[in-house]
Each structure stands twice: as C-alpha cells, then as structure tokens.
Amino acid sequence: MIGWLLQAGNLATQVADSLNRTAQSVTPPKEMHLWDILKSGGPLMIPLALMFIGAVFFFFERNIAIRKAAKVDENFMRIVRDHIVNGNITAARSITKNTNNPVARIIDKGIQRIGKPIEAIERSMENVAQLEMYNLERNLNVLSVISRAAPIFGFIGTLAGLMQLFFDINTTGEFVLNTIAGGLYVKLVTSITGLLIGLMAFLGYSYLHTQVDKTANSMEVAAADFLDILQEPTK
Numbered sequence: 001m002i003g004w005l006l007q008a009g010n011l012a013t014q015v016a017d018s019l020n021r022t023a024q025s026v027t028p029p030k031e032m033h034l035w036d037i038l039k040s041g042g043p044l045m046i047p048l049a050l051m052f053i054g055a056v057f058f059f060f061e062r063n064i065a066i067r068k069a070a071k072v073d074e075n076f077m078r079i080v081r082d083h084i085v086n087g088n089i090t091a092a093r094s095i096t097k098n099t100n101n102p103v104a105r106i107i108d109k110g111i112q113r114i115g116k117p118i119e120a121i122e123r124s125m126e127n128v129a130q131l132e133m134y135n136l137e138r139n140l141n142v143l144s145v146i147s148r149a150a151p152i153f154g155f156i157g158t159l160a161g162l163m164q165l166f167f168d169i170n171t172t173g174e175f176v177l178n179t180i181a182g183g184l185y186v187k188l189v190t191s192i193t194g195l196l197i198g199l200m201a202f203l204g205y206s207y208l209h210t211q212v213d214k215t216a217n218s219m220e221v222a223a224a225d226f227l228d229i230l231q232e233p234t235k
Helices: 002-025 034-039 045-070 076-085 089-097 102-112 118-137 140-172 177-230
Strands: none
Touching: 045 118, 045 140, 045 177, 076 089, 076 102, 076 177, 089 102, 102 118, 102 177, 118 177, 140 177
C-alpha cells in the first residue's frame, strides 16, 4: 500500500514537472504593430505608399486652391454695378484687376468688352470661365486615377503572393496549416491597403468635385448679374 502511494506521488510529480516544462516552452503570441504589418506586404507596398502620398498631397493642394478661388466678397458685384451704372468704367476695372479670384477675372474680361454686342461679351466671359474651370479641376484626375489603380495594385500583390505560396507548397511538398494561414494573412495586406487608399482617393475626389461645382455656380451667377448690369440704364 505504501509502495503504491509512493509510485502515485512520483507519477504526480513527473506530470507536474512535464506540465511546467510545457508551459515554459510555449512562446507567447507575437504582437504585430502597424509598421510590421505594412512591411509584410512586400515590394508592391512601395507603389501603394507613393499613391498614398500623392493622394494626400493633391487633395490638400487642390482643396486650398479651390477654397481660395471660392472666396468672393459679398459686396463685390454691388460695387462693380455702382461704378458701371455711374459710367465709371475705370474704377470698375480697377476693382476687378485688384481682386484675385475666378469671378473677378471673368467680370474683368466682360468690362474690357463693354461697348460690344452682348453676345460677344458673353462669349468672351465664357472663354475665361472655361480656362478658370480647367485651372480648378487641374490634378483632380490624379485622385481619380489613384482611386482606381490602388485596389488593382493591391490585388496584384495578393495574387502574386498566393502564387508564390502555392509554388512553395508544390515544390517542398509541405502542407502545414500554420504556414498557409500565415502566408494568406500576409498576402491580404496589399489588398486591404490598396482598397483603403482607393477609397480615400475616391472620397477626396468626390468632395473636391463638389466644391468645384459650387465655385462654377458662383461664376455663372456673377456672369449673369454682370450681363444684367450692362442692360441697366447709366446715370
């Protein structure tokens, strides 16, 4: 009886020691930081990073330019109208030349054409408006291209990674679930990154395009008001 108890005690001690060694040998899960995840995406993360930088740069550059172009003094057209109605064309021209925005440049072109038929004045103003719209929309297409290209680059990175993964499995003949899961996880990084960059670029493009439309509307309203002013009797 005593021998049996001693054997049971020894067995319990061995089991405890075995469990202790097993617990010590278990490696704690490795923490993955954002930078480590991005680096695991491979070489195609470089063009994706360039697209991200380009999207951020052009968004802020265009946003600042459009906001500046959209700033129009509420009294601008009233002052121009008063000068034109009073016959003081020189003063009206001085106001438009000293104001740096698309509306002022369109009105300035109209003032230069005063004395010609309304149709000729309107055409001249429309030509200037088209040039101003081109300047406002410049580089917006870059955001549009990035919104389409970034997801494609991401998918290419994922597909290339999967091809490499299955090629290694076919070559080595090793089919380890942990290795495959880890490989798939890494290869999805480029797809997710590309989709996020594309979404960001698309939202930025849509927002800026809306702001351009608002500015274009203010130019059309100012041009229509100016043509109405020209048909008012002078004092």
